[in-house]
Amino acid sequence: MRLADFLLRNMEAILSQWEAFACTLLPAAANLKSPALRDHAQQILEAIAKDLSAAQTRNAQVEKSQGRAPVIVDAPETAAQTHAILRARSGFDIKQLTAEYRALRASVLRLWMDHCPSNELELDDVIRFNEAIDQALAESVGLFSKQVDQARNLFLGMLGHDMRSPLQTIQMTASYLVGLNAGERVTGAASRLIRSGARMQSLLDDLSDFNRTKLGLGINIVPTHVDLAAVFRDELDQLRAIHPDRQLDLTIQGKCDGVWDGPRLQQLLGNLVLNAVKYGASTTPVRVIVTGKEADIHIAVLNSGATIGPAAMEQLFEPLRRGVDQSEGYNDDSHLGLGLYIVREIAKAHGGEIEVRSENDETVFAVRLPRGE
Template sequence: MPDQLDCHDAQGGPSIPGEIDAASDKLGYPFLGATMNSDLADFIHAEMRAILAEWETYASTLLPAGARMSSTALRDHAQEILEAIQTDLRTPQTREEEINKSHGLAVRADTVGRTAAETHALLRVADGFTLEQLVAEYRALRASVLRLWAESHPTGRDVVTEVGRFNEAIDQALAESVVFFNRETERWRYVFLGVLAHELRGPLEAVLLTSELVKRLAADTPASEATERLIRNGRRMSALLDDLLEFNRSALGLGIPVHRQACDLAVAVQEEVDLRRASLPGVVIDLSITAPCPGAWDASRMKQVVGNLVSNAARHGTAGASIGVLLETKDTEVRLAVQNTGPAIAPEMQKVIFQPLRRGGTSGPKSGGMGLGLFIAREIVRGHGGRIVLASNEGNTVFTAVLPR
């Protein structure tokens, strides 16, 4: 959360050093730390509770997201946005600065991280708001403040000037929110499409290979195992589509959902390795499981982790070399390691390798991926409260998922 800007003196009133203001007016630009009187800023400060109440009431009508949110979530960063507007109103502004602000060229204040308006936009994306609803919040805020202000203050030149400055500040906050809202939704739109394409590839390959096997078998030859594999992978494809469509319907929320159920992780790893052996003909996968691993796991998601790590090893490892998969159960944690031989991953690449779209297309004809496998694996492991550790030196690369029991 951005630092809140304090523009009051120890007694709670605005700081107005007259000498600095006079010098500022004379030279045509504000001195560092200079402030000015602002009845509207004082009004916003005094009526903060009423303004926030109207913000909350209106935000709750923005359906469907607003109906299920708490009071705190509905008011998200509204007070910080208003406090930033108060600071803006109390800051002297030259004619040039006014014109630049109207052209979207305002000089950004020296703040740490994102502004309150930018953070508000990111959280509204996660809550499932639309861009139209985000803009409507600012429209309602503007109308609320100006209506309350008009009810208690007579019109005049000073009032018109302050209203103009207030509108500038609102527009600035709105512009910051819209930019970050669009950037965040666009980022997750690409992630969604990438996940869809990436995750359908493995099951689809297994389905096609099994279908070819069934076709080659004689009509009177039992093919129950191959048929079962076909059905199992078809169901997995359906589950993946359901998950991804749910992900899209929830306004591209952050992260990959994990749903834990009681199961044996060892069984899930064995099933996924068997599937990868069928979908990666010619690749030797050595599996070692030290012991059963019962617990609360999302078996489908953990299969994705295994599949993505194995596919990554097959794609970037030495051709013809075996891939090692180890599931090791300890007292407090579980370690799932996938090892392959091949060139070491460069240190600069190791820093960004789990970011989406980083590795795909960078390793020559063997690549063929979109660079999302490691990103997906990391997010699923994080959803289980764990982490992925990478160790790579010349001739050997190991990705290890460390999961709490």
Template sequence: MRLSTFIRENSAPIIAEWEAFAGTLDPSPEAASPLSLRNHIAYILRFVADDIDSPQTDAEQVDKSQGKNARRSTNSVAEVHAALRQAGGFNMDQMVSEYRALRASVVKLWSAQTTETTLQDIHDLTRFNEAIDQELTESISYYSLKVERSRNLFLGILGHDLRNPIGAMTMSAELIGRIGSLSERQTMLISQISVSASRVMEILDQLLDLTRARLGSGLQIIRETMDMAFVARQLVDEMRTAHPGNSFTVEVSGDTEGAWDRPRIGQVFSNLLGNAVQYGFKDLPINVSIRGETHDVSVSIHNDGVPIPPNAVAGIFEALVRSGDGEDVHLQSNNLGLGLYITKEIVVAHGGSIKVTSSEKTGTTFTARFPRA
């Protein structure tokens, strides 16, 4: 019996066998319902049987094996299955296990009734595996896309909708300070509210930047003629005010003018200086170096302190990443792991590059290069 015919005529026992196999995979409680396990599998079996019977050239077979098979519909059976599993609380591993179990069930039952293997059987089995692989690839791709969209939507809503209430809180704190005489304790509390609200706004700005970068639209860059050294001195002065216990030095050489996005460049300095303050030794200065070269301007920020572990350097610019253990944990700006990721995105959006070196002997140095235009 042809494999495609066997699948059509034995879908009920195939699903029963598959369900018993899937039950041994120890799925999570939300995935354990027999009804939820059987849901939609009949449609996948029908697609696989039809795919086995469909004509296919050698070139089309090669394309399919390389994941280049053309889409047959806007919402494929595999994509619908992935959407149902994602909405039903299945994780990626559970969904992949479903396909593994389905493949094993079909092959086991078909092999049990096959007495002699022919070339046609080998051909059908090859087409069957190709079809399952295609369905699995489409399901994984769609599931990943749904998860990514949900995450980005959450970040976008979080970053956008929280701005108004936080802005109202900041304004209320400012108005309270103007109403009349306050005790020293009251003044300190009002000031703390304003500072905390400002920090939350910075975090929300970073979340919005993260969302833009993850959606693929990139960070918006508006270039204007500016002096990199001037912005560096501005941000260092702000850091001196915010962290009077730290000392800073600024070294400038060469032509430091170019066309960059001034607010974004300010973010770069703010994130790197904040990182240096957080992890540098308080009794040693933080050194800022701006060097104008022929085609670009380099920015280096150095601090002496606990070095970044060697195994963490490669991923230090990734979003939501911690490096190190215990008290030596290196968290990026605002303890969310966003600061250095956004810094890298800003530098890359300008067509530049950024790197870091770190050791106990030489300290930690972040170096970014910005093309002049």
């Protein structure tokens, strides 16, 4: 008997084995009834049987074996994709999802071989069945991963939003204590609370920005007419107060006014300078050079010190990655490892770009922004 026919004629036996295995995937399966445990298994098997009965070119065979079967435009989700969504919502993890397909593959082939004489088994059916399982698995894993990522990003976004209110209360209370002049110890403790609160606020802002980009919303900017020279002087004054032991130099060349989001570019510069302070040589200044040209503006942040290695350079602007040391890694001062990623996204939101050069014991981050008018 051909495998396609076997699947359709022995559906109940196959589904029983699928259900028996699914109920062992704890704790997610603990409270699921039979229909939920069998979720879309029948539709997946019917799709596989239909595929086995259809003609197939050699190229299509290769593509399917690698999980890259052609996608039908405007088609609804496949049974495998719907199954992935429901499993994700039921609390299954990706290992449990893939284990279902592994068990399905084994049980179908075992039942078929037990049912049919060996001389009636078609090797091509085995090959094509494995290809179809691989394709269904690829569809499931792809959509499952998207569901998990989206759920995580939504959770982090809500967490960041809900933490703002108590944080603001802490900062306001600390400011109130400073204003009481209740003694050096109280004022010192309140000042530490204010600094820690500002740091936490920065982390929450980074988290919020990261989630916007991962949800496809991009960095939010509100362009207005600003003078970047004034904006950057103010940012460096604040950074000098935080790092009084470091020399931070600012050089302004040319016209530096235009239409940009001033606070966002202040954030961009702050992240780059903090990076340079953290990873640059402490005995040399961090230099910021802003050059206004007719069509655009160039912002360069330079520091001396160990150069960035090739491996670290490839991952420099990737989110949630942090440098290990000066020679092997180079990333932001944020505990979340989002600083340089957000710098790049701010530049992109303005239609600009960022590049980095690191050689001869000097590292330069260079941002180019088109001049808005």
